[in-house]
């Protein structure tokens with residue numbers, strides 16, 4: 001047994017993100033155990049109440065989120081399902097900067113992203129496509145030490161061979177979005193996002209990613225900044241839509 005394998009087998013044991021069960025060595029690249037992966041796949045078969053399509057094919061965006069081509073997602077978020085692996089995964093991503101979990105999510109998001117890039121005619125010019133995350137509030141970033149959307153974005157950039165661009169910045173002010181409801185969220189993000197100086201995105205295609213989209217207020221704040229910078233196409237992507 002090689003040294004690395006010894007450490008992987010007995011020292012750095014990997015646990016299932018959904019239930020905490022220790023994963024067999026052969027599955028150490030995966031996020032879930034075999035039971036949780038079945039439940040995860042089930043969650044991905046839920047149908048959208050609006051378009052009736054299965055969630056992984058649904059393109060519906062919240063009404064307030066204008067200016068994006070579509071909003072693709074992997075599952076619908078239900079707070080009552082807190083015991084289910086999909087909710088555990090969101091929680092895990094938020095609290096741990098773990099490459100195994102973010103790479104797993106990236107692989108799950110990749111098919112929808114590739115479809116959207118093809119649909120808007122950027123398949124042959126992937127060098128003009130940029131992956132950008134909705135930046136996490138600075139307070140949260142300091143508290144947890146990382147930005148989960150950024151980690152997923154970076155992993156997704158690797159999987160889809162697209163450039164990651166961490167060009168959006170969020171000013172340190174305002175209340176955390178999750179503490180506000182509906183219309184207040186839209187007011188709260190006004191002027192909060194800006195583009196790093198020297199960012200050139202005119203005529204480009206941007207894939208904007210956030211972990212969870214509820215009202216779409218944060219995303220819309222970013223969309224406005226990107227449109228003002230001359231971005232021609234914006235594809236929105238999230239792990240879960242609430």
Ligand SMILES: [Zn+2]
Nearest residue numbers: 016019033036
């Ligand atoms: Zn499990």
Ligand SMILES: [Zn+2]
Nearest residue numbers: 048051058060
């Ligand atoms: Zn839909």
